[in-house]
Amino acid sequence: MISYCNMNRIEPSISSKTEESDEDEVTVKIPPGVGTWLSVRYSMAYLALLGVINVYALRVNLSVAIVSMVKYNSTLQTAYLNHRAECPGRTVETNHNLNTGEFDWNRNQQGLVLGAFFYGYIITQLPGGYLASKFGGKILFGGGVLCTAALTLLIPFAARTSFTALIVVRIFEGIGEGLTFPAMHSIWGSWAPPMESTRLTSITYAGIHLGTVLAQPISGMLCASNIMGGWPSVFYMFGAFGIIWCVFWFALAQNYPHECKWISNEELLYIQSNLKPAPSSAVPWKKIFSSKAVWAISIAHFCNNWGFYTLLTCLPTYLKDVLHFDIKQNGLIASLPYFVAWISCNTAALAADKIRVKRLLSTTATRKVFNTVSFVGPACFLIAAGYIGCDSVLAVTFICFATLFNGLAFSGFYVNHIDLSPHYAGILMGLTNxxxxxxGFLSPLVVGVLTAENPGRKQWMYVFYISASVYIFGALCYILLGSGKEQKWNKTFTKNEEHEPLMDD
Known part of the structure; x- marks a missing residue:
C-alpha cells in the first residue's frame, strides 16, 4: 500500500488571482501515463455507475409493478369510463384489466406505498455523509445497496401479509439507500481531480436515469408475463442483481486512491497533486449551515427532486390513466424520457468540464448556466404536455424534452458540493439530499389527492403546473445564491485562521 503522506507531490499550475477573482482555478494538464477513459479513477466511475443503476432499479420497480398489483374499485371504474370520452381511440376495457390485481388499495394508499421509501431515506442522509467523511464511503455505499436488495426480495411476502408490513419494508429499504449518495459523494471528494469532477460524477449518477431506463420496461414485461406469478418476479430479479453487484463492489472498490492496488504511481500522483489535504479541525457545522452556497444547493436539490420524483413515481400511472397505455407499453414508454436524460447528462458533463478547462466561463457561471437551463426547460415542457390533449406521441415527446433538459442538472447543482468542499462533499450531499x-413522499401524495376521484387530464395539468412552478423557484434561488468557489471551511485551519470570516459565497 502506498502511503499518502509519503508521496512526492506534483504541484498543479494555479492561475494568478486577486482578492476580487471569482475563484481559485486550477489548470489541469493530464500527464502521460495517467489515462482517462480506461484509468483506475474512470473504472471506479463505471463500477459506481452499475451500483447507482441498481439503486434506482430497486427504487422504481414498484412504480411500474403497482399498476398490476392493484385492482380498481367501482368508483375508479366509473371515473375511467367517464374519462374515456376525453381521449377516445383506446377503450378502457381492452387496455386495463380492472379488478384483476391482488390488492384493493385506493389512490391515497398507493401514494403512501410509493412514498414510504422516502420516510426511511430521509433518516440516513446526514448520518451517512458524516460516517463516510470519517470512515470512507465504500462500506456505506455497498452496504446500502445490499440492504435494499435483500429487502426487495421480501416485498411480495410483505405485500401479501399486510399493507402495514409492506410500508415497513419500504421504509427500511429507504434507510439502506439513504446512505448511498452521501457515501458516493464522499468517495468522489477523494478521487476526482477538480477539472474532471463533473465528468466522473456524471458518469456515476447517470445510473439514476439508466437504472430507470432498464427497470421500467423490464418491470412492465415481467408484470405482463407468467414468470414467478407475474409482478412478484420484478422484485425477485432486481433484488438478486443488486446482491450480485455488491460482491464485485466490495472486492474491487476502494475509499481512497492510495488504497488501490491497481493504480499506477503516475495516476496516484496526478490525483493527489490536484486535491488538497483534509482539514485537521472538526467538521465546521456552523459554517456549513450558514453558507449561502450550501442553501442554494439545498433549495435547488429540493425543487429538482419535486419534478423528478413526480415523473419517476407517477409517470406510469399518468400513462395508464390519461393516455391509456397497457402495462407492457407502460414500462417501455415510461423509460424513454430517462434514456434521453442519460444521454444529455453525460454530454453536458463533457461540455461543462471543457468550458471550465478552457476558461470560457468560471465554475460559478458554468454551474448557474447549466442549472438554469436544466430547471426552466422541464418547467416549460411539463406545462406544454398538459395542453396537447390526447396526442400520446406528442405528450411523451414533451416529457422526453423535459427530462433531456433536466439531465443538465448534473453539471449544475448536483456536482456543486464537490466544488465547495471536496473534503466534506459527503456531508453536504447528506444535508441537501x-x-x-x-x-419523494410529498409529491406522490399530492398526485394522489389531486387524482383520487378524477384521474383525468385536467387534474394532471394541476400536477404539471405545480412541478413547473417549483422548478422556476429553484432556478431563481440558485442564480441568486449559488457559487462554485471552494469555501474556506474546506481548507486546513490554523489557530489564526479559525476565527476568520467565511469566504464570500
Whole structure:
C-alpha cells in the first residue's frame, strides 16, 4: 500500500488571482501515463455507475409493478369510463384489466406505498455523509445497496401479509439507500481531480436515469408475463442483481486512491497533486449551515427532486390513466424520457468540464448556466404536455424534452458540493439530499389527492403546473445564491485562521 503522506507531490499550475477573482482555478494538464477513459479513477466511475443503476432499479420497480398489483374499485371504474370520452381511440376495457390485481388499495394508499421509501431515506442522509467523511464511503455505499436488495426480495411476502408490513419494508429499504449518495459523494471528494469532477460524477449518477431506463420496461414485461406469478418476479430479479453487484463492489472498490492496488504511481500522483489535504479541525457545522452556497444547493436539490420524483413515481400511472397505455407499453414508454436524460447528462458533463478547462466561463457561471437551463426547460415542457390533449406521441415527446433538459442538472447543482468542499462533499450531499427527500413522499401524495376521484387530464395539468412552478423557484434561488468557489471551511485551519470570516459565497 502506498502511503499518502509519503508521496512526492506534483504541484498543479494555479492561475494568478486577486482578492476580487471569482475563484481559485486550477489548470489541469493530464500527464502521460495517467489515462482517462480506461484509468483506475474512470473504472471506479463505471463500477459506481452499475451500483447507482441498481439503486434506482430497486427504487422504481414498484412504480411500474403497482399498476398490476392493484385492482380498481367501482368508483375508479366509473371515473375511467367517464374519462374515456376525453381521449377516445383506446377503450378502457381492452387496455386495463380492472379488478384483476391482488390488492384493493385506493389512490391515497398507493401514494403512501410509493412514498414510504422516502420516510426511511430521509433518516440516513446526514448520518451517512458524516460516517463516510470519517470512515470512507465504500462500506456505506455497498452496504446500502445490499440492504435494499435483500429487502426487495421480501416485498411480495410483505405485500401479501399486510399493507402495514409492506410500508415497513419500504421504509427500511429507504434507510439502506439513504446512505448511498452521501457515501458516493464522499468517495468522489477523494478521487476526482477538480477539472474532471463533473465528468466522473456524471458518469456515476447517470445510473439514476439508466437504472430507470432498464427497470421500467423490464418491470412492465415481467408484470405482463407468467414468470414467478407475474409482478412478484420484478422484485425477485432486481433484488438478486443488486446482491450480485455488491460482491464485485466490495472486492474491487476502494475509499481512497492510495488504497488501490491497481493504480499506477503516475495516476496516484496526478490525483493527489490536484486535491488538497483534509482539514485537521472538526467538521465546521456552523459554517456549513450558514453558507449561502450550501442553501442554494439545498433549495435547488429540493425543487429538482419535486419534478423528478413526480415523473419517476407517477409517470406510469399518468400513462395508464390519461393516455391509456397497457402495462407492457407502460414500462417501455415510461423509460424513454430517462434514456434521453442519460444521454444529455453525460454530454453536458463533457461540455461543462471543457468550458471550465478552457476558461470560457468560471465554475460559478458554468454551474448557474447549466442549472438554469436544466430547471426552466422541464418547467416549460411539463406545462406544454398538459395542453396537447390526447396526442400520446406528442405528450411523451414533451416529457422526453423535459427530462433531456433536466439531465443538465448534473453539471449544475448536483456536482456543486464537490466544488465547495471536496473534503466534506459527503456531508453536504447528506444535508441537501435530506431536504430533497421530502418531495419523494410529498409529491406522490399530492398526485394522489389531486387524482383520487378524477384521474383525468385536467387534474394532471394541476400536477404539471405545480412541478413547473417549483422548478422556476429553484432556478431563481440558485442564480441568486449559488457559487462554485471552494469555501474556506474546506481548507486546513490554523489557530489564526479559525476565527476568520467565511469566504464570500
Amino acid at each position: 435530506t431536504w430533497a427527500t421530502i418531495p
